[in-house]
Amino acid sequence: MSEKPNTVAIGAFVIGAALIAISAILFISGSGWGGDKNKVVMVFEGSVKGLTVGAPIALRGVQIGQVTNIHLIFDTDSIDITMTVEAEIDGNRFETRGKAAGYLGDEMIARGLRAQLNSQSMLTGLLYIQLDFHPNTPANIVDIDSPYSQIPTIPTDLQRITRELESMDFAAIAEDIQTIADSLAVFVSTKEFQQLPADLHNTLASFESLSDQLNVQMASSGPKLDKVLDETYNTMETLDSELPKISASALQTLKVLDAAMLAFEETIQEIDDLVSDDSATTYALNKALREISLAARELQLLAKTLEEHPEALIRGRSEEDE
Template identity: 25%
Template structure:
């Protein structure tokens, strides 16, 4: 019988080889999680008023048509006023996210420049990213409603405009120079406190060199039609400005170009080109006209001219109408505020001595310089202020109205015509009409007698024409003419009468030739027919001396 076997105790391994597989799987999973998180870009938040066309998990974020992110969530804000979009960006886009970065939705749009975004009709809308140049990082952005005019670092210049004319200028409107588009309006905002429109313009390079310190800006309406004292004026802009308006700039005539403008410089936006040119005359003399005539047709901005040359502008009609007038005036005149602009004389922007010009004008007042209203256009009834020297005017006396010097005036225009018509009527009243009427009656009586004689002669002529003999007269005249014609035909070169006449004339000519000696003898000796002719002596030649 064999001996029973005894169990032996042996040490067992602490880790089985089978655990290597899950361990490797865990390590691979950790590595994959790390790799996934390491490749994840930053998460950003986009705020927009409308999330039309944006879908979570589908809408892409692109820059230069390269995908750099994707929309993860689209939610409403807590106050339900905005849409909040959460997007995951790629790691390479992290350097693009700064304070100047801009986002907007690319979708089909119809604007002044045409149709854009048609490629999104099939692929769907996407979010466009425009990198900024700021060094300040940012993860929360407000999306733009419209694509920006130019990148923040685009070559060119950005300037500001201030307008109080209520021009309907909006972002995207063109900025043109001599009809060529050189920039766009980037931003427009109305300041309720200052009650003025603030615009920001971008002028692209190389046209930014056109912006100088003397540049003037004005609104360019599609069609500008005016009826004023200079007639009818019509200006038609480009097709783009005709549809939506825009801004035009330039330097006034005979004005230096000036130095190049600095970035973010501020300019004034004028209503039109004429107002922009007027704005260059910054130094002027202010006067007030106390007009006795009607001011209907005189508008602010009307010219002040001296013998056809514009030297100023009408500012306000009427001006301080209820203010007390000078005591020396016993009338109730219409005050009109005007400006005399000496810079117009040589179209310069140089500084003038205003006091010296006031003294010069006062000396001209003493020599008869007066202002009057004249009609500039009979069609529109527009008036302008005309300055000229007049004789036989009352002496000039310096007056002031509301602390403004009074420019002496005289009646003009229709008032002068009315005065001339009144003088003409007075002359007619002073004429002695009775002698003229008596002479006129005599003339009429003589004329009546003459007309009676004319009527009598006309009756005699009618009676003569009605006589049958008068009716036969044309036939008798025709018969006489035919007989005369027949008689003349008898003397034609081929007729017998003509030949006989020719022969008779030849015989008569021969007879006259034969009669020549007889006639000569009778001429020398009339009694030769009775007595013989005296013999003649032979001629003796004269002896030589």
């Protein structure tokens, strides 16, 4: 009698362990995307009004699952309310390829997979969950007690705009606007601003007068300018027609000058040869210069003698003079 309870207890323990093992295998096999059914959880900030159980879940517009449960978690310590949405992803709705085809959840989240509330219809106000990749957004994982994989969420465009508006200091903005308005009122009441229309009118009148003067001057200068332009055009045509002739004449003149320079260089060379120290011409010139110098000395002596003794022309030189 004492062995029967032990057998029943052992059998119950074995059956319980088997059920736990089967449940664990089913959970592990369904934790990644690509199987038949995969449970996920998402945490949204703010209101989820319009999101109902059975609402579709779409990946880039293609429905791949539906919402299965919506929970409210109230934190008594922080007095915060967390909205958790559980959903079921149908892995048969898409095909997986590659080496990591057996598990896709964490990989897709790491690559930027995010969940966002979108409107099904503006008329009904119903919402659905749109899954898409936003790699530049943070993967905010909320610490909740759930056995399912958590997909990070991002706020809707309306929620983002609302947050930006809430963060704005409208009181400071209103104060700045009031300060600007007061400054404008002071400026408008100044004498300078009151005088501005008259100054502007005078300026416009001056511009108008200047414009009239310019028109008169242009009217009087127009014929003269046309004449100058015509003469300039004629001069340009004359230059265009005569330029080849002038160029040819200048080229011929340059050739003549080149020949003259060559002849001049040859003459200089010949003169240089004549006046060189060892040339016959130089020797003859030196001899002639010496003879001329001697004759000049004799003439100088004769002139001196005649100056002292003019009678020498009649009676000749005396022995004393000699």
